[in-house]
Amino acid sequence: MSAILTVEHLTMRFGGLVAVNDLSFEAERGAITALIGPNGAGKTTVFNCVTGFYKPTVGTIRLAGDAGAEHLLERLPDFRIAREARVARTFQNIRLFPGMSLLENLMVAQHNPLMRASGFTVLGLVGWPTFTAAEQEAIERARYWLERIGLAARADDPAGELPYGAQRRLEIARAMCTVPRLLCLDEPAAGLNARESAELDELLLFIRSEHDTSILLIEHDMSVVMKICDRIVVLDYGVKIAEGPPARVRDDPKVIAAYLGVEEDDVDTAEAEAGL
Amino acid sequence: MARAAVRHDLAAALKSATLAGLAALGLFGLIVGVRTDTGPTGALIYYTRFDDVVLLVAAVFAGTLARELLFGRSGIARGRLVPERLKAVAAPLARFAAPALLGFALILPVVFYHNRYVLDLGILVLTYVMLGWGLNIVVGLAGLLDLGYVAFYAVGAYSYALLAQHFGLSFWICLPLAGILAAFWGVMLGFPVLRLRGDYLAIVTLAFGEIIRIVLLNWQDVTGGPNGISSIPRPSFFGIPFNNDDNGFAALFGLEFSATHRIVFLFYLILALALITNWVTIRLRRLPIGRAWEALREDEIACRSLGINTTNTKLTAFAIGAMFGGFAGAFFATRQGFISPESFSFVESALILAIVVLGGMGSQLGVAVAAVVTIGGFELFREFAVYRMLVFGAAMVLVMAWRPRGLVGTRLPSVFLAKRKAIDATLVKEGHG
Numbered sequence: 062m063s064a065i066l067t068v069e070h071l072t073m074r075f076g077g078l079v080a081v082n083d084l085s086f087e088a089e090r091g092a093i094t095a096l097i098g099p100n101g102a103g104k105t106t107v108f109n110c111v112t113g114f115y116k117p118t119v120g121t122i123r124l125a126g127d128a129g130a131e132h133l134l135e136r137l138p139d140f141r142i143a144r145e146a147r148v149a150r151t152f153q154n155i156r157l158f159p160g161m162s163l164l165e166n167l168m169v170a171q172h173n174p175l176m177r178a179s180g181f182t183v184l185g186l187v188g189w190p191t192f193t194a195a196e197q198e199a200i201e202r203a204r205y206w207l208e209r210i211g212l213a214a215r216a217d218d219p220a221g222e223l224p225y226g227a228q229r230r231l232e233i234a235r236a237m238c239t240v241p242r243l244l245c246l247d248e249p250a251a252g253l254n255a256r257e258s259a260e261l262d263e264l265l266l267f268i269r270s271e272h273d274t275s276i277l278l279i280e281h282d283m284s285v286v287m288k289i290c291d292r293i294v295v296l297d298y299g300v301k302i303a304e305g306p307p308a309r310v311r312d313d314p315k316v317i318a319a320y321l322g323v324e325e326d327d328v329d330t331a332e333a334e335a336g337l
Numbered sequence: 338m339a340r341a342a343v344r345h346d347l348a349a350a351l352k353s354a355t356l357a358g359l360a361a362l363g364l365f366g367l368i369v370g371v372r373t374d375t376g377p378t379g380a381l382i383y384y385t386r387f388d389d390v391v392l393l394v395a396a397v398f399a400g401t402l403a404r405e406l407l408f409g410r411s412g413i414a415r416g417r418l419v420p421e422r423l424k425a426v427a428a429p430l431a432r433f434a435a436p437a438l439l440g441f442a443l444i445l446p447v448v449f450y451h452n453r454y455v456l457d458l459g460i461l462v463l464t465y466v467m468l469g470w471g472l473n474i475v476v477g478l479a480g481l482l483d484l485g486y487v488a489f490y491a492v493g494a495y496s497y498a499l500l501a502q503h504f505g506l507s508f509w510i511c512l513p514l515a516g517i518l519a520a521f522w523g524v525m526l527g528f529p530v531l532r533l534r535g536d537y538l539a540i541v542t543l544a545f546g547e548i549i550r551i552v553l554l555n556w557q558d559v560t561g562g563p564n565g566i567s568s569i570p571r572p573s574f575f576g577i578p579f580n581n582d583d584n585g586f587a588a589l590f591g592l593e594f595s596a597t598h599r600i601v602f603l604f605y606l607i608l609a610l611a612l613i614t615n616w617v618t619i620r621l622r623r624l625p626i627g628r629a630w631e632a633l634r635e636d637e638i639a640c641r642s643l644g645i646n647t648t649n650t651k652l653t654a655f656a657i658g659a660m661f662g663g664f665a666g667a668f669f670a671t672r673q674g675f676i677s678p679e680s681f682s683f684v685e686s687a688l689i690l691a692i693v694v695l696g697g698m699g700s701q702l703g704v705a706v707a708a709v710v711t712i713g714g715f716e717l718f719r720e721f722a723v724y725r726m727l728v729f730g731a732a733m734v735l736v737m738a739w740r741p742r743g744l745v746g747t748r749l750p751s752v753f754l755a756k757r758k759a760i761d762a763t764l765v766k767e768g769h770g
Contacts, residue, residue, distance in 0.1 A: 112642065143644030150642050158635035160765030161628075162750040162758075168625075169632040170643045175625040182653075185624040186617070196752075204754065216754040221764040239643055 063125065065090040065243055065275040066111065071120035073106050073299075080106040082299040083120075088243070088292075090125070093269055093276040095286045098296035099319055104279045105153060107296070108245055111277070112150045113139035124148060124243060144173050149241035151232045153248050153279075159221025163212060163231060166220050167203035170238035175199055206234040210264065226257035233264065237274070244268065246278040250285045258282065262289050287311065295319065350405030358398035365393045435702050438709075442608055446601040456600045460607055460672065462712045464665055467611040469692040469704040471661030474618055476690065477699035478627065479654035480634030480768015482539045485526070485546025486689050489519040489659035491553060491681035493666020498566040498676055499559070508572045512667050519663020520656040522549075527655035531648055546686050553678040565677025572671045574602060603672050610668060614661045615701055621657070623751045630654050631699075631751075634768035695736060697743025698767060706744055 064087040073081040081103040088094040096104050109115040111122055111134060122134040124146045132146035142148050158166050168175070178195030179185030185192045207213040210230040215223070220231060229249060236244055249265075250258050266289055268274055280286045286293060286307065293310040295303040297319040303310050310316055370390040376382035442463070449455040468490060475483045496515040500506045506514075530541050553560045560566065573579065579586045579599035586602075587594040621627040629650045632640050640647055670676050688711070696707030714732065718725045740746060746762030 114638075114641075139641045140644050140646050143642055144646075152639070152642075156636050156639040156642070158632050158639065160635055160748060160760055161631060162753065162760065164752055164754055165628060165631075165750050168752055169628050169640070169645070172625050172629050172632075172643060172645050176629075179624050179626075182621070182624055182626045185626075186620055200752065200754070207754075213754075217750060217756055217758050219760040219764045235643070 063090050064088065065125050066277065067121075067123045067125075068107070068111070069121045069123075071107065071110060071122065072118050073103070073110055073115060074118045080299050081110070081117075081296075084296070084299070084301050086294045086301060086304060088275060088277045090275050091269065091273075092291040093265060093278065093289055095290040095293045096277065096279045096296060097281070097283075097286055097293060098302075101298075102296040102319075103299040104296055105247060106299075108150065108247055108277075108279060110135070111142075112148055112245055113137055113142040126242070143239060143241075147240065147242045148245060149236035149239045149243070150245040151229075151236055151247055151249060153251065155225075155228050155232050157220040157228055157232055157235070160219060162217050163207060163220055163223075164200070164203055164216045166231060166235050167206060167238045168199055170235045171199045171202065173239075202238060206237055209267070210234045211260075226253050226260075229253065229257075230261070230264065237268065237272070241274055244274050244276045246276065248279050248281060250280060250282040258285060261285070265289055346406065350402055353405050354398050354402035357401040358394050361394045361397035362390070365390050369393060434706070438702075438705060439612075446604050450597065450601070453597070453600065456597070456604055458713070458716055460600070460604050461716075462709055463604070463607040463611050464669060465689065465692060465712050466705050466708040467607065467614050467665045467668075468662060468689045469696065469708045470611065470614045470618060470701060471658050471665065472689050472693050473658075473696075473699065473701070473704050474621070474630070474661070475654050475658035476693050476768075477697075477704070478618075478622065478634065479630040479651065480698075480766065481651060481654060482535070482542070482768070483655075483658070484539050484543035484683075484686055484690065485549075486542075486658070486662055487681045487683070487685040488526070488546040488549035489523060489662030490666040490669065490685070491549055491678070492519045492522050492659075493663030494670040494676045494680070495553065495560060495566070495666075496663065497667035497670045498569045501570045501671075502566065502568075507576070508570070508667070508671055509575070512664060515667035516660040516663040519666065520660040523655040523657075523659025523662075524652050526659075527652040531651055543683065543686070546681075546683060550678050550681050550683075553681070560678075563677060563679075565675060565679075566670075567675045569670050569674050569676065571599065571674060572603065572606065603668075607668055607672075610664055614664070617657075617661075618701060626650070626653060628751055635766045691733065695733065695743055697740075697745035697747075697762070699748055699765070700743065700745035703743055703745030 066088040068087070069085045071081055071084040072079065084103075084107065096107060098104055106115065110117045110120075113134060117135050120135065124132040124134055126132050126146065132142075134142055134146055134148070137146065143150075158169060161169070175192075175195060176182075179192045180189065204213065204216070207216050210227075210233070212223070212227055212231060212234075215227075220228065223231060229252075233244075233246065233249065236246075246265075250261055253261060262285060265276060265278075269276060278290075290307055293303075293305065293307055294301060295310060295313070295316050297315075302315045302319060303313045305313075370387050371383055371385055373381055373383045442459070445459050446456060449459075468486070471489075472483065472486045475481050475486070493515040496518045497508070497511045500511045500514060501508070526542065526545050530538050533541055554563055556562070571579065574586050577584070577586050577589055579602065581587070581594045585594065586592075586598055592598070618627075622631070629640065629645050632643075632645065633647060633650055633654075637647055640650070669680070673680075692707045692711050693704055695711065696703035696705070711729075715725065715729060718728050721728060736744070742762035742765075746765075747759040748762070748765045749757055749759055
C-alpha cells in the first residue's frame with residue numbers, strides 16, 4: 062500500500078515551547094490511521110499543521126494527489142489544502158453552522174464545485190441550467206450523507222438544535238461532502254455514549270470501505286482506536302514513541318508508561334528510550 | 338390569600354417605583370432643574386425648571402409602577418405583552434405583509450398624486466429601504482459590522498454628480514458607473530480590514546467613512562468642498578426631459594405639464610432600484626456565494642476548513658453591499674440636484690445600521706419595515722421638535738428590549754428537502770465582524 066500522507070521531520074515551536082519535535086510518520090491510502098497520546102502530546106498541533114491552520118516551523122507534509130501528483134501542504138494556505146489537496150477535517154469542539162439547516166451545512170461544504178458551476182455567481186444569478194443541475198446533484202449528495210448518518214428526517218432543522226452525538230456525525234458528513242482524499246477527525250468519539258460510539262465506528266468503517274477516502278484520527282477512546290484503526294502513531298511530549306498495528310502498540314512498554322505512568326526508576330529508562 | 342399576594346405586590350411595586358423616582362430626581366434635579374444661561378449683561382445667570390423635573394420624575398414613577406404591576410420582578414416578558422390569541426391571528430397576516438407593502442408602494446403615487454409631501458416622504462423612505470437592504474448584505478448576511486456605509490453612498494452621489502457635470506453623461510450611464518466605483522471603494526476598504534474582527538473592524542470602517550467625508554470636504558478643486566456640487570442634471574424619462582418644452586415628457590405623452598410627473602417618476606425609479614436590490618439579494622442568498630456569506634457569519638474557521646476562500650468571500654460582500662450603496666447615492670444626487678459632504682455624516686451610517694439591526698439582521702422584510710417605521714416615525718414626530726430624538730431613542734430601546742434580534746429575527750433556510758422551516762433567532766449567529 063502506498064502512503065497518502067507523508068509527514069517528515071515536522072517541528073512546531075510556539076515561542077520557547079516545542080509542541081511537536083521532529084515527527085515523521087505516514088498515513089496509508091485507504092486505511093484508518095490513529096494519532097494517540099496523553100493530553101498535551103501535540104496531537105492537535107499535528108492536525109493543525111496538516112490542515113494548514115498552523116505553518117510548521119520545520120518539516121514537510123506531502124499529500125499524494127491524483128496520477129502521482131503531490132501537494133506540499135506546508136506551503137498551502139488552509140482553504141487551498143481543503144480545496145486542492147482535498148483534506149477535510151472536523152474539530153475537537155464541534156464547529157457547525159448552528160443557525161443554518163442540516164442541508165445548508167452540507168451545501169456550504171460543496172461551495173467550490175457549486176461556485177464553478179454558477180459561473181462565479183454570474184450564471185447562477187440568471188438561473189443557468191447547468192447550475193441548476195449542479196445544485197440538484199449537490200442536494201442529492203447531501204441527502205445521501207444525511208441518510209447515511211440517520212438524520213435525513215431532520216434535514217430542514219437547524220444544526221444547532223441537534224443533540225451532541227448527531228452534531229458530531231453531521232460534522233463528519235459535512236467534511237465528507239467535500240469529497241476528501243484524507244479525512245482528519247479530531248477526537249470524533251469525545252462525549253459520545255456507547256451506542257453513539259458504536260454508530261461512529263460503523264460510519265468510519267463504511268467510509269473506509271465504500272469511499273476513496275483515507276482517515277487520520279486523533280482519539281482518546283481506546284476502544285474505538287483498537288477496534289477500527291489499521292495503524293497507530295503514539296505521541297508523547299511532541300515526540301513519536303511508538304508506531305504500528307494496534308495489537309503491537311497496545312503492548313509497547315513505552316506506550317503503557319506514557320499512558321499509565323511508571324515507577325520512579327523506570328522513568329529514566331523510558332525517557333532514554335524515547336530519546337528525551 | 339390571593340388578595341394578600343396582590344397587596345404585597347402593590348407594596349413592592351410602590352417601593353420600587355419610589356426608588357426609581359428618587360433616582361430620577363437625583364439625576365434630573367440638577368441637570369434639568371437648574372439651567373444656566375448668558376444674561377442680558379453678559380453675566381452668567383440661572384433659572385429653574387422644576388415643573389419639568391416633576392413631570393420627568395412622575396413619568397419614571399408611573400412607568401416603573403406600571404411595569405412592576407404588569408410584569409412583576411421578572412422583567413418585561415414579550416409573551417405577556419402579546420397575548421397568544423393575538424399571535425395566532427397575526428401569524429398568517431405576516432405572510433401577507435410583504436405583498437401588502439409592495440402593493441401599497443405601487444399605488445402610493447396614484448393615491449397621493451396631489452400630496453407632494455407624501456410623495457417626497459415615500460421617496461426618502463424607499464432610499465433608506467434600499468440602503469438598508471444594501472447594508473444588510475454586509476452586516477446581516479456576512480456578519481461584518483460596517484459603520485462607514487455612508488461612504489459608498491457618498492461615492493455614488495459624487496460619481497454621478499461629477500460624471501454628469503464634466504462629461505455630460507446621462508443618468509442611465511452614470512448609474513452603473515457609480516455602482517462600479519462604489520464597489521471598487523468597497524474592495525479598497527475590504528483589503529485592510531480583512532484581518533480585523535468585531536470592535537476593531539467597526540472602528541476602521543467608521544474611520545473610512547470619515548476619511549471619505551473629509552476628503553470630499555477638503556478637495557475643493559474637484560468636489561467643491563463644503564459648498565458641494567449644485568445644479569446636478571435631473572433625471573430624464575429615458576432621454577425625454579421632464580420640462581415644459583414641446584419635446585418634453587408632458588407634451589409627448591399628451592399630458593398637461595406638471596412638476597409632479599418628475600416626482601412620480603423618481604418614486605418609481607427608487608422603487609425599482611430597491612426591488613432590484615431585494616431581488617439580487619434574495620437570489621444571492623440561494624447561490625453558493627450567499628451561503629458562504631452566511632456560513633462566514635456563523636463560523637469563519639469552519640468555512641476555511643471546507644475550502645472557502647474567506648478573503649474573496651468577504652471582499653465580494655463588501656463590494657456588492659457598496660455597489661447598492663453607490664446606486665442609491667447616484668439616485669440621491671439626481672433627486673436632490675445638490676450634494677455636499679454634510680449629507681454623508683456618520684449619523685447617516687448609524688441610521689442605516691439602526692434600520693438593519695432594528696429590522697432583524699438578514700431579514701429583507703424586517704429591514705423594509707424598520708426603514709418605514711424609522712424614517713416615517715421621524716417625520717411623524719416632526720412637530721415634537723426637540724423631543725423627537727428622545728422618542729426615537731426610547732422607541733429603539735423598547736424594541737431592542739422586546740425583540741433583541743430585531744423585528745424579524747427568524748431566518749429562513751436558503752434550500753430545503755421537505756419543508757422550509759424558519760430557524761429561531763437564538764440559534765443564528767450575529768457574526769464576529
